[in-house]
Amino acid sequence: MRIVLGVAGGIAAFKACSLLRLYTESGHDVTVVPTEAALNFVGKATWEALSGRPVASDVFTDVSSVQHVQLGREADLVVIAPATADLLARAATGRADDLLTSTLLTATCPVVFAPAMHTEMWEHPATRANVDLLRERGNLIIEPATGRLTGADTGKGRLPEPEQIYAFTHSLLNKTWSGTDLAGLKVLVTAGGTREGIDPVRFIGNRSSGKQGFALAAAAATRGADVSLIAANVETLPPAGVITHAVETTEELRAATVRESDRADVVVLAAAPVDFRPARVSATKIKRGDDTTSTLSLVANPDIAAEIGRKKGEDTLLVIFAAETDDGLRHAAKKLESKKADLIVLNDVSGGAVFGSSSNAVTILDSSGPVASVSESTKEVVADIIWDTVAARLAR
Known part of the structure; x- marks a missing residue:
């Protein structure tokens, strides 16, 4: 694939070197187009080498x-990383005063901006208006990360890590659809598995890796949605372009999901909450031979899917998951109805092979029965087919 990597004049320009290496090592043909200001940070010889x-x-x-x-x-793809406030302003107003802005006016492929700047610049009304205008025109804007900025400053405006930008843009090159069909939608995705403490050392948990939820969040972002991700005990880097909230327990997951779902058009509950938690958590490590080791009393955790199903508005679409080992279609149909969900994604977890894997096989059901089936594919492919199903339902 032919990629144009635009680099604007910010301190984060050095990160674009690593992003360039990721593209070239994957076999892409990359032309770097820096602004004159960018060459003050990374020289022409470096980009050419x-x-x-x-x-x-x-x-x-x-x-x-x-x-x-x-x-x-x-x-085939244009990526601007970093995109400074100045570059965003020039792109939004259609300036063509250098090679990079001229290229943006002639590009007919997907264009991705990865902004990087100080928090005050990112939050300034002028920048926000420019970002909104670029999005309205079909461009993709990766939300900046929060963290250390230039000097001692910390806040939102940090360029996402090169690996995150690469994953975001790499998925664009493998789409079977065109356009940003989820643009304007506010999407909430949950991912990972919750943990319930037994004592300061031990916990009850499950084997969910969060990979499918992360793939769903990433796919929604590349299709133009405003995505929030609630991640339970997932250690990998979150997808670029999403706002991520970390949680540990089922109650923390419930509280965050209830809060964030109020503003969502689509809620996708891909996380795996632990159904039960210890009735009592020991403040000290339980020793072998203690009386408490003979019995562990459990109490039920809240049913997050049922709560969201009860409280969601008519305009909110709820997608839930069913991980089953036997009679999956019957169990999934029953769960879909009892939770008042719109769609349910069924996957067979017999033997636990799907956990931590990069692939998955699912059946998607609505109240009428199966509406789509995906044989074993990457979780990224599964995510896109789920979003295809959601987009078709929203278009009715």
């Missing part, structure tokens, strides 16, 4: 090939 291609920032270099037109026309 890493990409294996000549680098220019102005429209007067290699005029005979008409680069300012051809680069955009021929690209």
Whole structure:
């Protein structure tokens, strides 16, 4: 695939070197187009050495090939990382005063902006208006991360890690659909498995890795949705472009889900809450031979799916999951009805093979029965088919 990697003049430009390496090592043909300001942070020689291609920032270099037109026309993907406040403003107003902004005006492929700037600049009304305008035109904007900025500052505005940007953009190159069909939707996804403490050392948990939930959140973001992700005990980097809330226990997951679902158009409950928790949590480590080791009393945890099903509005679409080992269709249909959900995703977890795996096989059901089936595929493919089903239902 042919990728144009645009680099604007911010301190985060050094991270684009690692992003470039990820693209080239995956076999993509990458042309780096830095702004003049970006060359103050990372020099032209570095970009040429890493990409294996000549680098220019102005429209007067290699005029005979008409680069300012051809680069955009021929690209399969354009990624701007970092995208500064200045670059966002120039892109939003249609400026064409250098090679990068000219390329943006001729690009007919997906365009992704990964903003990076100080918090005050990101939150300024002018920047917010520019971001909204770019999104309205079909561009994808990856929400900045929160963390250490230039100097001693900390806040929202940090460029996501190169691996996160790569994962976000790599999925765009493998889509079977076109456009941003979830644009304008507020989506909530839960992922991972909860843990309930027994003592300061031990807990009751489950084997959910969170991979399917993360794939769902990532796919929704690349399709233009405003995504919030609630992650229970998931140690991998969250997807770029989503707002992530970390939780541990089922009660924490319930509280966060109830709170965030109030603003969601689509709620996808892919997390695996522990059904029971110890009636009493020991403040000290339980020793072998203690009387307490002979019996562990359990109490039921709240049913999050049922609670969301009861409280959701008519305009909110609820998608839940059923992990079954036997008679899956019957159990899933029963669960769909009892939880008042709109769709349920059934997967067979016999033997536990699906947990932690990169692949999955599912059947999607609504009140009429199965509506889609996915044979064993990557969890990213499964995620997109789930969103295809959601998008079709919302379009009714």
